[in-house]
Amino acid sequence: AQSVTQPDIHITVSEGASLELRCNYSYGATPYLFWYVQSPGQGLQLLLKYFSGDTLVQGIKGFEAEFKRSQSSFNLRKPSVHWSDAAEYFCATAYMRFGAGTRLTVKP
Amino acid sequence: EAGVTQFPSHSVIEKGQTVTLRCDPISGHDNLYWYRRVMGKEIKFLLHFVKESKQDESGMPNNRFLAERTGGTYSTLKVQPAELEDSGVYFCASSRGPGWEQYFGPGTRLTVT
Numbered sequence: 001a002q003s004v005t006q007p008d009i010h011i012t013v014s015e016g017a018s019l020e021l022r023c024n025y026s027y028g029a030t031p032y033l034f035w036y037v038q039s040p041g042q043g044l045q046l047l048l049k050y051f052s053g054d055t056l057v058q059g060i061k062g063f064e065a066e067f068k069r070s071q072s073s074f075n076l077r078k079p080s081v082h083w084s085d086a087a088e089y090f091c092a093t094a095y096m097r098f099g100a101g102t103r104l105t106v107k108p
Numbered sequence: 109e110a111g112v113t114q115f116p117s118h119s120v121i122e123k124g125q126t127v128t129l130r131c132d133p134i135s136g137h138d139n140l141y142w143y144r145r146v147m148g149k150e151i152k153f154l155l156h157f158v159k160e161s162k163q164d165e166s167g168m169p170n171n172r173f174l175a176e177r178t179g180g181t182y183s184t185l186k187v188q189p190a191e192l193e194d195s196g197v198y199f200c201a202s203s204r205g206p207g208w209e210q211y212f213g214p215g216t217r218l219t220v221t
Contacts, residue, residue: 096153
């Protein structure tokens with residue numbers, strides 16, 4: 001069965017620091033993978049998606065993610081975090097499987 | 109284009125009462141999904157409509173939950189009778205096709221007391 005694991009429940013980084021949020025998937029074939037962000041009081045917004053091709057995917061708001069089949073991972077990265085990035089981030093497959101989410105706190 | 113909308117944004121009901129949640133998908137999106145997130149847990153899939161048909165309802169927790177999508181436009185999710193463990197945030201999403209990008213509504217926070 002497909003599953004998605006986000007090992008980190010909560011991460012705190014300083015503004016301007018780099019960020020990496022981890023996502024591991026369990027799926028036999030090449031998965032479709034997504035990262036969503038949810039800000040307080042908002043619905044989930046798509047940051048980026050991977051279907052096939054280039055394993056480094058660029059998204060909105062300066063985020064990127066790298067698909068690594070050998071590690072079954074699809075980690076989300078941002079080189080310099082802004083205070084407005086504080087939110088909850090979800091990794092998901094196309095088949096309605098979400099991770100538990102990682103809450104990001106940004107310190108001034 | 110208008111996004112996915114959900115109503116109400118927040119509902120507080122007593123155990124044993126009935127609540128109906130509504131979702132209006134993006135116009136032209138045949139695929140509509142319901143999800144639930146209990147506090148601190150993962151977002152769990154409930155069911156998937158393609159137009160008015162239930163494509164997959166494997167995530168529906170029990171027969172107290174009834175989802176409909178008459179006419180293939182908006183959808184309702186009724187909980188009857190509500191139990192304490194039904195509390196959580198119910199999200200609706202829509203997409204052009206299965207496996208395509210899903211657009212999410214803001215969610216309905218349901219509190220059963």
